[in-house]
Amino acid sequence: MHPNAANDASIPTPRPRRSGAWTPARIGVYGFLIVAALFFLLPLYVMLITSVKPMEEIRLGTLFALPQNFTLEPWVQAWSSACTGLECNGIKGGFWNSVAIVVPSTILSIAIGAVNGYALSFWRPRGAGFLFAILMMGAFIPVQVMIYPLVRVLAAVDLFSSLPGIIIIHTIFGMPVMTLLFRNYYAALPLELFKAARIDGGGFWRIFLQLMLPMSTPVIVVAVIMQVTGIWNDFLLGLVFAGSEHLPMTVQLNNIINTTTGERLYNVNMAATILTSVVPLALYFISGRWFVRGIASGAVKG
Amino acid sequence: MSNVAIRNLQIQLGGNKVIESLNLDVKAGEFVVLLGPSGCGKSTLLHSIAGLIDTSAGQIEIGGKDMTWADPKDRGIALVFQSYALYPTMNVESNMSFGLRINGTPKAEIARRVSRASEMLQLGPLLKRKPANLSGGQRQRVAIGRAIVREADVMLFDEPLSNLDAKLRTELRRELKQLHKQLGATMIYVTHDQVEAMTLAQRMAVMKGGVVQQFDTPDVIYNTPANLFVATFLGSPGMNLFKGEVEQQGGRTIFKNEHLSVDVTDYPFQQPLTGKHACVLGVRPEDIDVGHGDGVGQAVRASVSLIEAMGAHRVVWLDFHGTQVAGIVQDQQPIEPEKEISFSIRTNRISLFDGASEQRL
Amino acid sequence: MSNVAIRNLQIQLGGNKVIESLNLDVKAGEFVVLLGPSGCGKSTLLHSIAGLIDTSAGQIEIGGKDMTWADPKDRGIALVFQSYALYPTMNVESNMSFGLRINGTPKAEIARRVSRASEMLQLGPLLKRKPANLSGGQRQRVAIGRAIVREADVMLFDEPLSNLDAKLRTELRRELKQLHKQLGATMIYVTHDQVEAMTLAQRMAVMKGGVVQQFDTPDVIYNTPANLFVATFLGSPGMNLFKGEVEQQGGRTIFKNEHLSVDVTDYPFQQPLTGKHACVLGVRPEDIDVGHGDGVGQAVRASVSLIEAMGAHRVVWLDFHGTQVAGIVQDQQPIEPEKEISFSIRTNRISLFDGASEQRL
Amino acid sequence: QAPLKATVIHWWTSGGESAAVKQFAEAYNKAGGQWVDQAVAGADQSRATTINRIVGGNAPTAAQFNTSKQFRDFVEQGLLNNVDDVAIAGKWDQIMPPSILQAIKINGHFYAAPVNIHMPAWFFYSKAAYKKAGITNEPQTWEEFLAQLAKLKAAGVVPLAFGGQVWQEKITFDAIFAMVGGSDLYLKVYRDRDQKAVMSPQFKQVLVEFKKLKAFVDAGSPGRNWNDATALVVQGKAGVQIMGDWAKGEFAAAKQVAGKDFGCYPGFGPKAPYIVAGDAFVFPKTNDANAIKAQKLLANVVTSPAAQVAFAARKGAIPIRGDVDESQLDICARQGLAIMKDKTRQLPNTEMLATPDTTGALQDVLTSYWNKNQSADDAQKAFARAIKGE
Amino acid sequence: MVKKRQNVSFAAYVAILPMALTVLLAYLGTMLWTARVSVSSSRTFPASDFVGASQYIRLFNNERWLLSLQNVAVYGVLFIAACLIIGFLLAVFIDQKVMAEGALRTVFLYPYAMSFVATGLIWQWILNPELGIQEVLHKLGWTEAQFDWIVDQDMAIYTIVIATVWQASGLVMALMLSGLRGVDEEIWKAARIDGIPRWRVYLSIVLPMLGASVSTAFVLLFVMVVKVFDAVVAMTQGGPGTASEVPAKFIMDYLFGRANIGLASAASIVLLLTVLAIVAPLYFVRNRRAALGA
Numbered sequence A: 001m002h003p004n005a006a007n008d009a010s011i012p013t014p015r016p017r018r019s020g021a022w023t024p025a026r027i028g029v030y031g032f033l034i035v036a037a038l039f040f041l042l043p044l045y046v047m048l049i050t051s052v053k054p055m056e057e058i059r060l061g062t063l064f065a066l067p068q069n070f071t072l073e074p075w076v077q078a079w080s081s082a083c084t085g086l087e088c089n090g091i092k093g094g095f096w097n098s099v100a101i102v103v104p105s106t107i108l109s110i111a112i113g114a115v116n117g118y119a120l121s122f123w124r125p126r127g128a129g130f131l132f133a134i135l136m137m138g139a140f141i142p143v144q145v146m147i148y149p150l151v152r153v154l155a156a157v158d159l160f161s162s163l164p165g166i167i168i169i170h171t172i173f174g175m176p177v178m179t180l181l182f183r184n185y186y187a188a189l190p191l192e193l194f195k196a197a198r199i200d201g202g203g204f205w206r207i208f209l210q211l212m213l214p215m216s217t218p219v220i221v222v223a224v225i226m227q228v229t230g231i232w233n234d235f236l237l238g239l240v241f242a243g244s245e246h247l248p249m250t251v252q253l254n255n256i257i258n259t260t261t262g263e264r265l266y267n268v269n270m271a272a273t274i275l276t277s278v279v280p281l282a283l284y285f286i287s288g289r290w291f292v293r294g295i296a297s298g299a300v301k302g
Numbered sequence B, C: 001m002s003n004v005a006i007r008n009l010q011i012q013l014g015g016n017k018v019i020e021s022l023n024l025d026v027k028a029g030e031f032v033v034l035l036g037p038s039g040c041g042k043s044t045l046l047h048s049i050a051g052l053i054d055t056s057a058g059q060i061e062i063g064g065k066d067m068t069w070a071d072p073k074d075r076g077i078a079l080v081f082q083s084y085a086l087y088p089t090m091n092v093e094s095n096m097s098f099g100l101r102i103n104g105t106p107k108a109e110i111a112r113r114v115s116r117a118s119e120m121l122q123l124g125p126l127l128k129r130k131p132a133n134l135s136g137g138q139r140q141r142v143a144i145g146r147a148i149v150r151e152a153d154v155m156l157f158d159e160p161l162s163n164l165d166a167k168l169r170t171e172l173r174r175e176l177k178q179l180h181k182q183l184g185a186t187m188i189y190v191t192h193d194q195v196e197a198m199t200l201a202q203r204m205a206v207m208k209g210g211v212v213q214q215f216d217t218p219d220v221i222y223n224t225p226a227n228l229f230v231a232t233f234l235g236s237p238g239m240n241l242f243k244g245e246v247e248q249q250g251g252r253t254i255f256k257n258e259h260l261s262v263d264v265t266d267y268p269f270q271q272p273l274t275g276k277h278a279c280v281l282g283v284r285p286e287d288i289d290v291g292h293g294d295g296v297g298q299a300v301r302a303s304v305s306l307i308e309a310m311g312a313h314r315v316v317w318l319d320f321h322g323t324q325v326a327g328i329v330q331d332q333q334p335i336e337p338e339k340e341i342s343f344s345i346r347t348n349r350i351s352l353f354d355g356a357s358e359q360r361l
Numbered sequence D: 001q002a003p004l005k006a007t008v009i010h011w012w013t014s015g016g017e018s019a020a021v022k023q024f025a026e027a028y029n030k031a032g033g034q035w036v037d038q039a040v041a042g043a044d045q046s047r048a049t050t051i052n053r054i055v056g057g058n059a060p061t062a063a064q065f066n067t068s069k070q071f072r073d074f075v076e077q078g079l080l081n082n083v084d085d086v087a088i089a090g091k092w093d094q095i096m097p098p099s100i101l102q103a104i105k106i107n108g109h110f111y112a113a114p115v116n117i118h119m120p121a122w123f124f125y126s127k128a129a130y131k132k133a134g135i136t137n138e139p140q141t142w143e144e145f146l147a148q149l150a151k152l153k154a155a156g157v158v159p160l161a162f163g164g165q166v167w168q169e170k171i172t173f174d175a176i177f178a179m180v181g182g183s184d185l186y187l188k189v190y191r192d193r194d195q196k197a198v199m200s201p202q203f204k205q206v207l208v209e210f211k212k213l214k215a216f217v218d219a220g221s222p223g224r225n226w227n228d229a230t231a232l233v234v235q236g237k238a239g240v241q242i243m244g245d246w247a248k249g250e251f252a253a254a255k256q257v258a259g260k261d262f263g264c265y266p267g268f269g270p271k272a273p274y275i276v277a278g279d280a281f282v283f284p285k286t287n288d289a290n291a292i293k294a295q296k297l298l299a300n301v302v303t304s305p306a307a308q309v310a311f312a313a314r315k316g317a318i319p320i321r322g323d324v325d326e327s328q329l330d331i332c333a334r335q336g337l338a339i340m341k342d343k344t345r346q347l348p349n350t351e352m353l354a355t356p357d358t359t360g361a362l363q364d365v366l367t368s369y370w371n372k373n374q375s376a377d378d379a380q381k382a383f384a385r386a387i388k389g390e
Numbered sequence E: 001m002v003k004k005r006q007n008v009s010f011a012a013y014v015a016i017l018p019m020a021l022t023v024l025l026a027y028l029g030t031m032l033w034t035a036r037v038s039v040s041s042s043r044t045f046p047a048s049d050f051v052g053a054s055q056y057i058r059l060f061n062n063e064r065w066l067l068s069l070q071n072v073a074v075y076g077v078l079f080i081a082a083c084l085i086i087g088f089l090l091a092v093f094i095d096q097k098v099m100a101e102g103a104l105r106t107v108f109l110y111p112y113a114m115s116f117v118a119t120g121l122i123w124q125w126i127l128n129p130e131l132g133i134q135e136v137l138h139k140l141g142w143t144e145a146q147f148d149w150i151v152d153q154d155m156a157i158y159t160i161v162i163a164t165v166w167q168a169s170g171l172v173m174a175l176m177l178s179g180l181r182g183v184d185e186e187i188w189k190a191a192r193i194d195g196i197p198r199w200r201v202y203l204s205i206v207l208p209m210l211g212a213s214v215s216t217a218f219v220l221l222f223v224m225v226v227k228v229f230d231a232v233v234a235m236t237q238g239g240p241g242t243a244s245e246v247p248a249k250f251i252m253d254y255l256f257g258r259a260n261i262g263l264a265s266a267a268s269i270v271l272l273l274t275v276l277a278i279v280a281p282l283y284f285v286r287n288r289r290a291a292l293g294a
């Protein structure tokens, strides 16, 4: 601290900024974040403690109390031994199926969404605006309503109950939002960059791949977050379209937690839910570094 | 080598008619400089030549072909953007080589051109930097580099040297001239720097409000501006103007107002004048002979209001009955502010404009 | 009115030491111009004065107070960004008035200042436009407007007029000078335009590579540059340089090389020289007397390689045994390229620099 | 020869249910088949999956439905194979309760193999709570039941463990309806859709009595899952719950024994009606001879006495036939099985009598009535409209 | 007026081919199919008869449907507003170069990754007056405390808002954050020079610059509103009674449980038209403004 700081208020305190001094504003920021985090974490806390309590304790209904008989059994069970019909392998069975669905579906849906958004923002081919309008309308139709006709279409082209089938389905359902996401992102980029690339002789794909994509990292991260989460957590489409060999782990998860008249093991349910969400959570955590600052800075003056 | 011909071009931006009806004929291999006040439509014109703005009417011909609706990449052009428009995710080198890589130019050739450009632009040590980490002038140089490595038939420059220091600017000016000679490319060059305009231009187009006012060699434009606007726009300080009338007085033609009377008999009138004619007399500051006029017949007196030392010369601002008159003083004679001094007008390079139409007489 | 004192400033950007150890003392109310080659750290310096860049060492004092770590808003400064940095979603008027509105300046006062600025900058008809719909020069003027309405104690300008036409630039130069007088603000002004520098500056700092080379009045800097760099950097074309030696010959001091011999006895050496001394002779182009030197003793001959017509004068480039020598010709004498011509050196304003240290002798 | 592969879609996914379905699978495998399990939790989802698989040309060998009108449309569309051979050989007509037969036998063909019978409206009570309230006997009349609830309330326990979800409200209503209104009115209303019956004072009385229960539920009931309600009974925090026999699973999971820790009774008095519901397998259309064989084998196996009792014991239901070994069943189930022998006490579940659409509409009416401040008259009118199918 | 346009690259047309196919086959096809089914008497399977507007008449005689629309309107306004505000605030606060940014971001995002079947139950518990917060407050001695919205006819829909905002605002945060980070640093510097307080910069300068992100988020949230289903099923099952019924649940009920796809289709079409009626004017205004501004 500067020796004068205390007695001469008019001189701003000389301080190296990076050292994170605890100004009131700073305290306010952390205060807000901590309160918000507590609110967000409350359900997770309940889930976690529920997942390590035996059922007897859960039945007592002391929701927020810490477990008295701590047990990891529910987790083991959820992962590897809970019964979901005849199978008693927990949710681990579908893990690789899920991966096999999520990876290509995410890539394909983002790729197509990005290309669409790019074409819509910069090239505006005739009729594309109209297509986009219908696409966005389509986003408002409940997925379940569309399943029946889509089953027919996919059956007609012999892709029903197959891995490509489910990938196409996820791409179709992801398309409105992905397209919108990228379209709006590109609309906010300086148009001059696109013009410069056109002058440089860039064609449609070149400009997209070499100029636009590298500038899209933040929005790609958001897109990946949305798609991976959405596809990873989907079970309805997987169930209908993937065929029995490719059922994602969420079908198992659903079977564990969504019984109607069977008895429910809440602890196992919670453990299974948390376990299932580990992949998206990990993704969220590592996504941070791609939320880069000022991706387009230095590009244009003015 | 391509000519650029623009006919009746009309461009609207956001509801404003930015360019009304513009005609411009640039010969193949010519170096044309566009000059005009801020916001007169220079950039818009360049962008429309490049095919980046849709025209609302008119035609653009490049290399003898109608290119009004052609794709930018098919026009054989390069453009330095006023706002640089650098690719933010690419480093300096990639920024420059991007277009060439797209063309499929051989690697060695790319390397050659990039290294030549970066040498010329003194960007050598910065090749691996991203635009965000460059200074303003460095960014501008990258923008120039990106255009010149393309070695296009038509090169469009939008104030390419505005953010560079005088020394570098002089050097680059020379390099650009060299490049022009070497490539034989047609160049259209927007600048606000009149030295640049004068030294580079084979012909110069002076624009105002989306209309070309005069299109001729720099000399002609400087010495015989087509109208009052061109006259005042060029030169720094601009032409001194005196309102008055021309009339015939005993076989001689005399410009006259309350305080001044100048014999303009030798003036090459485009049409002979008869009787009195309201007009404006234009005199370049270098034709105001300050201080030496005491003995001369036509000398008048004025008080010095400001002296600007320019290193090589001084600009003296005179208060002549309320009008500010600028004169250039080359010698070291002592001139002091607030003092009275006399000046005279050298008449061999004066201009006369119609009082109403403001066109050259 | 605040002074700005910078002591041992050191700044790093992305790992580069951009400013090493810079000292600068700007008096309260002074108008200082910063000059320097592209990328030498001018913008960085301004930004650090404004408090936008963390310094790694050194101290910045504004108005007598240590402001090294103060928030920009507490420094009483205004800054025109080289890149404008306009608020893209606000129209011109809001761009200018936003800061004032936040400060709680009374409405009438805001209106007054904005209307004054927009009049001065000729932005009147554009007040309701968004920056995206403006031309480059118009944007730059908005950037200036946003700074000057603040009427801050210290005003920092980063190449504020670079994208404006000469006429407007001249006008604004005058307006800025006026503003300076009126507000009594301290102004630090970066420009590449030497006319601007010469006319505006009370003192001028010439920078190179993050170090101030000379800080003095424009006249002193132009006429007695402190080192070779300053000598060549200023002036357009820059100073002509001749390598050689100075030696005493019979009571007179003579500069000499293979082709040239100049009597420099009257030269005000800072320290008396003894014996032979490798040095560089610098002569401004306007001190190269072209064509008239035939009769003069020291005249030498060279061939004309290039003539640049500048309107008011011509720059003649001479090939003098392989060195390019620029001379300014004011009169109308006929000079033709490729021909031989003689020139002589006016010695009253020459500079001499040490051959090794490049410092002024 | 390769074993007959049978892909079976069903929604038995909880622990107990899994154990139960395993009995079927083992029996089927033992009989020379190969059971391919496709469990999909949630009845709606499971059925939707079946529909889509059929439409997409990837139909399962068999799929679970409720013993109800749910699969009528399938039959009408000609999407199901019948299992007449098996039914006739197994004398289903004789061994199965009429209400079940009514549901599976359409146009003279057997289109489904019933696999169990659920009674959706048992009364489960906590012995501890009863003791605390000083209640010693199971109620014999509705009035007595209400009185017991009042006592429970006085004793500080939640009288009625209630889950405020639409289907639970409907179950409770049906129980009260059957009990208070009597079987005749029940059938007139649900089966015959007799408007006069609906608008009768008796039916209005049913509505009034039903709403009386509202006084005996706790504030936390809306939205509560049935098993959370059961947990209240398990804990002794609540007195009694009206729920299907599957609730026994929860008691079992809490290591409570029927008759010892908790009691069960299907209604008031010895002649109380017994509502019948249940599950059945249907067999999607196929021309593949092997698949048809598999379907028949499956129908045969799942209805066989041994498989039936093994399944029912674990599922908490009762077998569809009386000729089984009761010893494996708990006392509640045994009680149920006994009641099933008296055909007069059997009442079909609403789903067997009305289309899903109508049943849904009735649920809407009831939940409005239960939750809002609606008069019995209004509810009666709404009920009449709904059952007319408007 | 037909304006001549510069030729658009052929590649652009090829590139949007997948979109065109999807739109025509999947979306337009489905919409037409749905419209067709909505004027038939379809039950479990689509029927080919024509019954005119009778499904629609039935739909609009259905109190539950009308209530659903009403509920979703209230829900939608609150949910979108809350998500945008909270999402934006979170993004802003996270953007303050705070410690453990990655952890905080994950904390705010994690609800988005969790299946609502489970988290909805947790919310149901937490909000349940006899299990959750109210109970805790009572135990802590504040016996007057009342927080029983979830069992309250008039308040239940707000609990859905709370839980879904909890779930979705993290995503809005991520979207906003990606937009925030794109803002040129120079703008920030300019604002600092102008002496504009940070919060004001966010509000008056950055937020307007995030127009694209906001509009993306808005549409996303709007889609979520129209489709809200899981949360309702998991938390209130539309109850108490029908107090928190929403259109998607109505449609789903009729689509599956009640095997009446005719009515479900009619409801979908009505929903779609309603959305269109809301969105079209917005879209129109935006486009007009864009046309004037460009």
Ligand SMILES: Nc1ncnc2c1ncn2[C@@H]1O[C@H](COP(=O)(O)OP(=O)(O)OP(=O)(O)O)[C@@H](O)[C@H]1O
Binding pocket: B132, B133, B134, B135, B136, B137, B138, B163, C013, C014, C015, C016, C018, C036, C037, C038, C039, C040, C041, C042, C043, C044, C045, C082
């Ligand atoms: N973010 C950065 N990271 C690394 N180096 C930087 C960064 N910004 C600027 N530099 C370097 O610092 C030096 C000084 O930059 P500065 O912008 O101050 O130059 P300048 O004098 O204003 O030049 P100009 O006249 O071209 O605007 C330059 O060489 C530049 O390349």
Ligand SMILES: Nc1ncnc2c1ncn2[C@@H]1O[C@H](COP(=O)(O)OP(=O)(O)OP(=O)(O)O)[C@@H](O)[C@H]1O
Binding pocket: B013, B014, B015, B016, B018, B036, B037, B038, B039, B040, B041, B042, B043, B044, B045, B082, C132, C133, C134, C135, C136, C137, C138, C163, E293, E294
């Ligand atoms: N997108 C736009 N919408 C509306 N008006 C515009 C738009 N872009 C430019 N203008 C206007 O068109 C006119 C010409 O702009 P242009 O950029 O061509 O000017 P310029 O001659 O290049 O000026 P400068 O020397 O300042 O760069 C200006 O008055 C400007 O305000």
Ligand SMILES: [Mg+2]
Binding pocket: B042, B043, B044, B082, B158, C135, C136, C137
């Ligand atoms: Mg321009």
Ligand SMILES: [Mg+2]
Binding pocket: B135, B136, B137, C042, C043, C044, C082, C158
């Ligand atoms: Mg700079």
